[in-house]
Amino acid sequence: MQEWEDGRIWERLKDLDCIAAQGASGSTSPPYERPGVVAAAVYQHGQRIRDIRVEEAGEWRGRENAIVWIGLHEPDEVLLSQVQAQFNLHPLAIEDAAQPHQRPKLEIYGEAMFIVARTAHMKDGEIIFGETHLFVGRGYVVSVRHGDSSSYLAVRQRCEATPAALAHGENYILYSILDFIVDNYMPVIEVVQDEVENIEDLVLREQLAKSDIERLYLLRRRLLRLRNAVVPLVDVCRRYEHTDLPGMDPTLQSLFRDVTDHVRRVQEDIDALREVLAFAFEASVMIGQSEQTAIARKLAAWAAILAVPTAIAGIYGMNFSDMPELKTQYGYFVVLGVIATLCLVLFGFFRRRKWL
Secondary structure (H helix, E strand, O other), X not given: OHHHHHHHHHHHHHHHHHHHHOHHHOOOOOOOOEOOEEEEEEEEOOEEEEEOOHHHHHHHHOOOOEEEEEEEEOOOHHHHHHHHHHHOOOHHHHHHHHOOOOXXXXXXXXXXXXXEEEEEEEEOOEEEEEEEEEEEEOOEEEEEEEEOOOOOXXXXXXXXXXXXXXXXXXXXXXXXXXXXXXHOHHHHHHHHHHHHHHHHHHHHHOOOOHHHHHHHHHHHHHHHHHHHHHHHHHHHHHHOOOOOOOOOOHHHHHHHHHHHHHHHHHHHHHHHHHXXXXXXXXXXXXXXXXXXXXXHHHHHHHHHHHHHHHHXXXXXXXXXXXXXXXXXXXXXXXXXXXXHHHHHHHHHHHHHOOOO
């Protein structure tokens, strides 16, 4: 209850700040409220000063101990051009940010960095992939989200709740966003792991049906897409363990090392799940082959048993005139006894060999 009341007070204070900042224009909406802009604020010494418009971001960026943090979601070219003008961003980085489906990477343009990361979360039982582009430079962080990715409002609130940590600057914001992206991989892994365990148990109980094999294939394909999103991020995070990047704070090196460890663990979990699915498929194939072999043995055993009366009946069905057994008084019953005896002997033989 106390947290809820504190949150209401905080939201009220922000509303009052926005109203006071825009009282002259007669507008009661936040200054960043425009299509494509999720949030835009300036921080000084870890404290949130005010919300700003994209057009005035460059003015705040140059102030001492000030950090501009702008969050965008699928911005258009006009908005990206305004952001580029405010922070003097490289044209190639802007071009990449305007076009999603980029591979996770880290590129350095002078004193600025451009990072691409793939996001993943569960929605209606499916893995939904998104994409985040980050512009990081001295005094600013710009995040550009594409697709159905999780909002970074929780990251902003967590950073604002720890002003001492936020005072470390733009690299702490970058760490918080990357840590949030990596942490969101874990629920996806847990859901997939539960499905993999269900399939593994099913393989041990019975042969997989066609629908189960299709489900197994879809899981392997999802894990492959997730692996393609995670593995390149390992190299990106590993580069942050070193202090040769622009504006890197050595005190944050351990935090980025922790993110790298988490990404590697996610990669290991994905590889382990893919191996389990491969073993499950191989086990299903081997079980199917074993059942087919058992059926073939049964058919061969019954064929051998039936061959005895067929062969004897074929011999005495040739209708030759000189066949002594045909003139024997009890020949018919003797032949039936021989057939029954041979069939029983073969039946016992195959049962001992576990063919029947």
